[in-house]
Amino acid sequence: MPLHVPLAPAPALRSVLTALGSPTAVREARTPALRSAQGPLSPEHPLPVHVLDLLPGGDAPATRLAAWRFQIRSTERAVAAADIMLTPDGWAFSHFFEGPYIASTELALRQAEGMSHPYQPRLLSIPDLYMLALWLHDDPEADASCGSPGPADLLVPLAPAPPGIAAHRPHRAADLLPVITTRVTPGTGPLLGSPAPA
Structure with missing residues (x-):
C-alpha cells in the first residue's frame, strides 16, 4: 500500500527550489555529491522532521516540528538532502547535506512502501542518542506538523543506529520508546522486544 507522503508547506518547497536554482547555494554547499x-x-x-524531547520524571515523550527535509534527487538516486527551517x-532554506542517512532514508521508504497498512511517513530525530528514525504514523490523513508517536505507529x-538497536527493522513505538527513554535515563527498564510485523 503506498505511503501517504504529506504535502510540505508551499513556502518550504519554494525555498528549496530557490536554493537549488542558486549556483552560489549549490557551489558553497559542503556536499561534493551535489556539486558534481x-x-x-x-x-x-x-x-516533516520532529524532534523527540524526553521529559524528566518519566512523562510521555513529546515531539516538536523542527524542519521539513527534502531528498535531492539527481537522475538515478538521491545525492543529498535539504532542510527547511521555520523562522x-x-x-526558509537552512542547508544542504549528505551522509549515510540519505541512502538509509531511501531504503526505509522503499521498505515501508511494501507494507500492507497505509502510513504517513515522518522523520523522528532523537538528539540524545544521535539517532534518526523513519516514523510511520498510523493515521495517514493526520496533520503532519503535530502529534507524538502513538502505540500503533x-x-x-535509520543506519547508522545506536549500538543495540537494529537499523531498518520496524518496531512499534510502544516498544521502542521505552528503550530509548531508558538509554537516555540510565536505570532498569524494558528490553526491546520483537520487531513489529510488516
Whole structure:
C-alpha cells in the first residue's frame, strides 16, 4: 500500500527550489555529491522532521516540528538532502547535506512502501542518542506538523543506529520508546522486544 507522503508547506518547497536554482547555494554547499551531480536536481519526498524531547520524571515523550527535509534527487538516486527551517519570517532554506542517512532514508521508504497498512511517513530525530528514525504514523490523513508517536505507529531506526538497536527493522513505538527513554535515563527498564510485523 503506498505511503501517504504529506504535502510540505508551499513556502518550504519554494525555498528549496530557490536554493537549488542558486549556483552560489549549490557551489558553497559542503556536499561534493551535489556539486558534481550531472543533470537536473529535484526535491522529492518531503518529510516533516520532529524532534523527540524526553521529559524528566518519566512523562510521555513529546515531539516538536523542527524542519521539513527534502531528498535531492539527481537522475538515478538521491545525492543529498535539504532542510527547511521555520523562522520568525516563515519557512526558509537552512542547508544542504549528505551522509549515510540519505541512502538509509531511501531504503526505509522503499521498505515501508511494501507494507500492507497505509502510513504517513515522518522523520523522528532523537538528539540524545544521535539517532534518526523513519516514523510511520498510523493515521495517514493526520496533520503532519503535530502529534507524538502513538502505540500503533512504527519506528524504523535509520543506519547508522545506536549500538543495540537494529537499523531498518520496524518496531512499534510502544516498544521502542521505552528503550530509548531508558538509554537516555540510565536505570532498569524494558528490553526491546520483537520487531513489529510488516
